[in-house]
Amino acid sequence: MSFDPALHPYLAVIVLGFLPSEVWRWLSVVIAHKIDEQSELFRLVRCIATALLVGVVLKIVATPPRELAAVPLLARGGAFAFAATAFFAFRRSVFAAIFAGEAAIVFAAWWWG
């Protein structure tokens, strides 16, 4: 392909970013009308998507961004344990988990930075 993304940024977003990811959403619409909300297949798909998401998140944690490269893996894991504790301590509060986790990771980045 003789196509320079830097010269056509918007075309690049559409052809190299939007279309390659959108096909999966289109495919899901084709399949979705065969799946009943009450079926076992629906439960299975929900389990798969949930496990997958946890896997994606842990992958992000295992390969930190440049700003957090100096923070040891154990400290990054500790921030997650702290966030999980806050989550359950505040009766499954998403905000408490984010607040606690962010406080821990920013402190760790400053400490090791």
Next chain:
Amino acid sequence: MFAPDERRWFFAGARTALTGPAFYVALSLMSTGALARAADLPPEAAMLATALIWAGPGQVLFFGALAAKTAPAAIAFAVSLSSVRLLPMCLSVLPMLRAEKTRRTTLLLAAHFIAVTVWTESLRRLPDMAKERRLPFFFGFALTCVGLTTLTSGLGYWLTAALPAPLAGGLMTLSPFYFLAATARAARDGSDWIAIGAGLALAPLTQAFVGGGFDLLVLAVVGGGGAWLASFYARRVVA
């Protein structure tokens, strides 16, 4: 577009987004603006990428590969590979949105907004909602999230570079914290918790032992399939 009653549910969705989720995703995807700058693309490209690709990992890959001058075909392939997970995510939401006379184009539009934020909040909130309220709520919620995030991804072009490193690092980790907490919040029964536990337990193993970019696929099939199987037998025993 909507009848008055549906408009009410559209705004209910928008309000729900503004209680937290829209801000979490808007802040965490601010970094795409900085990534666009690193790839020599204008801020509008980051905004367009947020509106069109929407999913965070796909955007990070896209801009990262552009900055590294990767061949166009390889970029498209990598982005597509990271987006395979959108398939089970869409499939676990769309059947809840679909009613008797829902048009295929409506579902196509709905599917476009499904990435982690909208997926996890849909799993948490749609099951308890009357079917006719779900679509307007969904669109109100999703449009608010995407709209706000489109603005911040443009702002990120200028702002992210000005942040001190610890705060920038905090922004980068906002999404994993939010995604995990929101998924745990959306858990309704044993099978969801088993799936979360299986993901946590298997991730280090698949990352260490499954190569070639197939680690997430193995994790999804073994962990998710195992969680479903366990809950299937548990329900059989109880029934």
